[in-house]
Amino acid sequence: xxxxxxxxxxxxxVRQVVGIALKGAGYDVIEACDGKDGLSxxxxxxxxxxxxxxxxxxxxxxxxxxxxxxxxAYKFTPVIMLTTESQEGKKQEGQAAGAKAWVVKPFQPxxxxxxxxxxxxx
Amino acid sequence: xxxxxxxxxxxxxxxIESLELLQDMEDGLLGLEDDPEPSERINAIFRAAHTIxxxxxxxxxDHIVAFTHVVESVLDTLRDxxxxxxPELVAILLPCCDHMIELIQAVADGNxxxxxxxxxxxxxxxxxxxxxxxxxxxxxxxTVQQAGEQxxxxxGGVIDSGNWHLFIQFGENCLRDGxxxxxxxxxxxxxxxxxxxxxFSHAMPDAESMDPESSYLGFEIxxxxxxxxxxxxxxxxxxxxxxxxxxxxxxxxxxYYVELINSLGEDNSQLGELLLxxxxxxxxxxxxxxxxxxxxxxxxxxxLGEILVDQxxxxxxxxxxxxxxxxxxxxxxxxxxxxxxxxxxxxxxxIDVIGExxxxxxxxxxxxxxxxxxxxxxxxxxxxxxxxEVRDGxxxxxxxxxxxxxxxxxxxxxxxxxxxGKDISLVITGGDTEVDKSVVEKIGDPLMHLVRNxxxxxxxxxxxxxxxxxxSRGELRLNAYHExxxxxxxxxxxGGGLDRDRILAxxxxxxxxxxxxxxxxQEIYSLIFExxxxxxxxxxxxxxxxxxxxxxxxNVTDLRGDIEVESRPGQGSTIRIRLPLTLAIIDGFLVGxxxxxxxxxxxxxxxxxxxxxxxxxxxxxxxxxEVLPFIRLRNLFNIRGDQPRRPNVVxxxxxxxxxGLVVDRLIGEFQTVIKPLGKLFGHVEGxxxxxxxxxxxxxxxxDVPVLVSAFEHKLQGNMHLAQA
Numbered sequence: 137x138x139x140x141x142x143x144x145x146x147x148x149x150v151r152q153v154v155g156i157a158l159k160g161a162g163y164d165v166i167e168a169c170d171g172k173d174g175l176s177x178x179x180x181x182x183x184x185x186x187x188x189x190x191x192x193x194x195x196x197x198x199x200x201x202x203x204x205x206x207x208x209a210y211k212f213t214p215v216i217m218l219t220t221e222s223q224e225g226k227k228q229e230g231q232a233a234g235a236k237a238w239v240v241k242p243f244q245p246x247x248x249x250x251x252x253x254x255x256x257x258x
Numbered sequence: 259x260x261x262x263x264x265x266x267x268x269x270x271x272x273x274i275e276s277l278e279l280l281q282d283m284e285d286g287l288l289g290l291e292d293d294p295e296p297s298e299r300i301n302a303i304f305r306a307a308h309t310i311x312x313x314x315x316x317x318x319x320d321h322i323v324a325f326t327h328v329v330e331s332v333l334d335t336l337r338d339x340x341x342x343x344x345p346e347l348v349a350i351l352l353p354c355c356d357h358m359i360e361l362i363q364a365v366a367d368g369n370x371x372x373x374x375x376x377x378x379x380x381x382x383x384x385x386x387x388x389x390x391x392x393x394x395x396x397x398x399x400x401t402v403q404q405a406g407e408q409x410x411x412x413x414g415g416v417i418d419s420g421n422w423h424l425f426i427q428f429g430e431n432c433l434r435d436g437x438x439x440x441x442x443x444x445x446x447x448x449x450x451x452x453x454x455x456x457x458f459s460h461a462m463p464d465a466e467s468m469d470p471e472s473s474y475l476g477f478e479i480x481x482x483x484x485x486x487x488x489x490x491x492x493x494x495x496x497x498x499x500x501x502x503x504x505x506x507x508x509x510x511x512x513x514y515y516v517e518l519i520n521s522l523g524e525d526n527s528q529l530g531e532l533l534l535x536x537x538x539x540x541x542x543x544x545x546x547x548x549x550x551x552x553x554x555x556x557x558x559x560x561x562l563g564e565i566l567v568d569q570x571x572x573x574x575x576x577x578x579x580x581x582x583x584x585x586x587x588x589x590x591x592x593x594x595x596x597x598x599x600x601x602x603x604x605x606x607x608x609i610d611v612i613g614e615x616x617x618x619x620x621x622x623x624x625x626x627x628x629x630x631x632x633x634x635x636x637x638x639x640x641x642x643x644x645x646x647e648v649r650d651g652x653x654x655x656x657x658x659x660x661x662x663x664x665x666x667x668x669x670x671x672x673x674x675x676x677x678x679g680k681d682i683s684l685v686i687t688g689g690d691t692e693v694d695k696s697v698v699e700k701i702g703d704p705l706m707h708l709v710r711n712x713x714x715x716x717x718x719x720x721x722x723x724x725x726x727x728x729x730s731r732g733e734l735r736l737n738a739y740h741e742x743x744x745x746x747x748x749x750x751x752x753g754g755g756l757d758r759d760r761i762l763a764x765x766x767x768x769x770x771x772x773x774x775x776x777x778x779x780q781e782i783y784s785l786i787f788e789x790x791x792x793x794x795x796x797x798x799x800x801x802x803x804x805x806x807x808x809x810x811x812x813n814v815t816d817l818r819g820d821i822e823v824e825s826r827p828g829q830g831s832t833i834r835i836r837l838p839l840t841l842a843i844i845d846g847f848l849v850g851x852x853x854x855x856x857x858x859x860x861x862x863x864x865x866x867x868x869x870x871x872x873x874x875x876x877x878x879x880x881x882x883x884e885v886l887p888f889i890r891l892r893n894l895f896n897i898r899g900d901q902p903r904r905p906n907v908v909x910x911x912x913x914x915x916x917x918g919l920v921v922d923r924l925i926g927e928f929q930t931v932i933k934p935l936g937k938l939f940g941h942v943e944g945x946x947x948x949x950x951x952x953x954x955x956x957x958x959x960x961d962v963p964v965l966v967s968a969f970e971h972k973l974q975g976n977m978h979l980a981q982a
Binding site: 251 | 433493
């Protein structure tokens with residue numbers, strides 16, 4: 137059965153392209169437009185990996201990861217943060233919150249796939 | 259829906275989303291100054307720029323990323339409170355917003371790369387933005403470092419035993435963080451082949467104290483891979499904290515790396531740089547080593563090499579090899595000091611003076627010959643020999659290798675290739691061929707045009723190439739070599755070659771040749787150098803406006819060179835420029851008219867003959883069945899006195915046409931030191947300079963092509979007058 141990845145980003149185009157790349161590589165993809173939406177999309181189902189942006193309206197990525205790690209079912213779910221070169225501080229914050237993996241924006245779809253395949257097997 | 263359709267769809271979303279964000283950004287900016295609590299507003303503006311930057315990167319729109327990055331940086335400093343809202347700031351950000359809209363619109367219209375007409379405006383905006391960033395160190399544009407920039411760490415060769423030795427002890431918390439060691443090792447296997455893997459379990463505690471959520475295992479892996487160390491290290495980026503990871507070249511690969519270190523360039527003599535370039539350590543390992551060195555109290559006293567060996571990131575023999583290389587570079591640097599740099603102006607002055615020396619030497623020689631003092635004759639002939647040697651030596655000083663000029667084109671080919679969407683490689687040969695400095699200075703522009711032209715019109719698009727069974731990557735060659743006293747420079751491509759029929763049709767259409775003219779292939783190809791000629795049906799930014807090849811030709815002719823084309827249909831074409839090695843001294847042919855002497859460049863002279871039965875009433879003669887028009891230098895330069903009974907004709911060629919020059923006397927070959935004419939004579943057509951003869955007399959050097967074309971114009975003018 138295909139593994140499921142939750143993509144949380146406020147930019148629809150990012151979700152769309154990341155979605156195309158991940159689906160092309162054989163993953164199932166769920167999309168959410170911010171942290172709050174991300175939490176509500178979990179629904180207790182098995183999620184194998186989460187990709188989340190940092191800067192988002194309503195609930196930002198860091199808060200989202202902190203809340204996520206409080207949920208027993210998702211405590212060990214790996215999280216990839218989408219950071220930028222200029223946000224070294226945010227990256228540290230994200231790692232402290234439990235998002236140990238990251239991809240630096242702007243990225244190419246292939247770079248995203250490489251980061252994903254380091255963490256889970258399709 | 260195909261992948262391409264999906265992406266097109268996604269791009270549409272991107273355009274709509276970005277335009278909306280930019281509208282928000284503009285609204286935010288407009289209200290910014292009046293807002294007593296602007297932080298939320300600033301956040302929203304920042305987020306818009308940030309999102310656009312991130313999304314455009316995903317679509318490979320690098321020019322948008324680059325521009326937006328600067329806007330974002332300014333907004334970031336604003337958000338951090340390091341910059342305050344001011345009318346000036348808003349005044350620069352609003353046009354930036356407009357520019358981004360333009361960029362996005364262009365994408366929507368299908369222009370996914372930079373538009374040159376926008377770059378000027380963009381430059382100004384960027385300059386404006388930079389001024390707000392000044393107090394802050396400039397941030398580097400965020401691009402992901404390509405592995406290709408690293409030195410190729412492990413090259414070819416048959417490597418069966420593997421080439422990297424990895425020791426990995428994953429951090430105890432890695433499982434809790436969602437990091438599965440197995441999946442990292444699997445990912446590692448995508449870089450190459452895992453030759454052996456040994457698992458260490460000695461860190462595993464007793465069953466009762468073991469935490470099933472902790473990771474205790476260590477691995478020793480032998481990997482066979484072409485990837486460099488930095489790439490392998492990057493596999494473990496996400497688990498580096500808390501983990502013990504060491505990557506070393508295998509012991510039996512050490513000689514290979516020693517050789518690699520020895521073959522490195524000599525631009526860097528730092529130990530760390532040498533190890534980094536050879537790929538045995540990574541940037542991160544070097545930085546850590548340096549940090550350790552810096553942290554030593556009271557002052558750094560351990561050498562970097564020892565620290566690196568101590569940290570097990572590199573083996574001792576490799577450090578030794580790098581140290582040896584370092585010494586070698588230092589020695590070479592010391593040797594380099596034996597060459598000196600000389601101001602070009604001083605060198606030119608020296609050449610001038612030597613030119614004078616040659617002339618006055620010839621004068622002395624002439625006077626000596628008029629005496630019969632054998633001791634004086636011997637002394638002057640010895641002096642003449644030395645003067646010649648000095649002259650040759652001095653001209654040699656001005657010779658520079660053409661390689662530097664050629665290598666500038668690497669960048670041009672890359673950039674233009676990108677602009678044209680063609681994958682083209684540049685192969686340079688003969689870069690060490692030497693040519694006079696002044697020639698090198700003047701050949702850059704014509705070469706630039708030829709290169710661009712070859713890339714634009716010569717090399718076909720990837721699809722056409724594939725259809726013709728060629729590799730999709732086009733090849734452009736720059737070559738130079740010496741050929742009997744001149745230098746030949748070739749620009750060749752492996753494109754479609756020149757289209758003979760199309761050139762001919764175009765030339766007839768433009769009235770350059772008669773429809774019934776019988777022309778050889780060579781003659782047809784050289785039509786591309788005619789003014790106003792261009793076969794490209796579409797005008798591109800690079801070439802194709804029809805002002806190019808004729809300018810190239812004129813530049814080359816000005817350098818007293820010539821240009822020719824060779825073409826093999828379907829296989830490519832070569833344009834060859836031949837130039838004299840030096841512009842300071844030429845081989846001339848000395849002739850006399852009345853009491854004056856003139857020098858005709860020897861390479862223009864075809865033959866000499868006697869003008870028999872001259873009636874002084876016509877300007878042409880019969881040269882073995884051909885009509886040979888001639889110019890009487892006596893009339894042209896208004897020289898008084900009687901014409902000798904048997905004048906001579908020097909037949910010269912210019913632009914493929916033969917013309918005769920009628921002179922009184924033929925004197926012979928003459929080493930001519932060219933002296934430029936003063937500004938006063940700037941308007942005189944047909945004279946290329948002057949020289950001074952051994953006798954001290956001045957002789958004028960004829961500029962044959964100009965002389966001939968001026969004469970032709972005058973002739974045509976006369977005919978029009980006659981008709982009127």
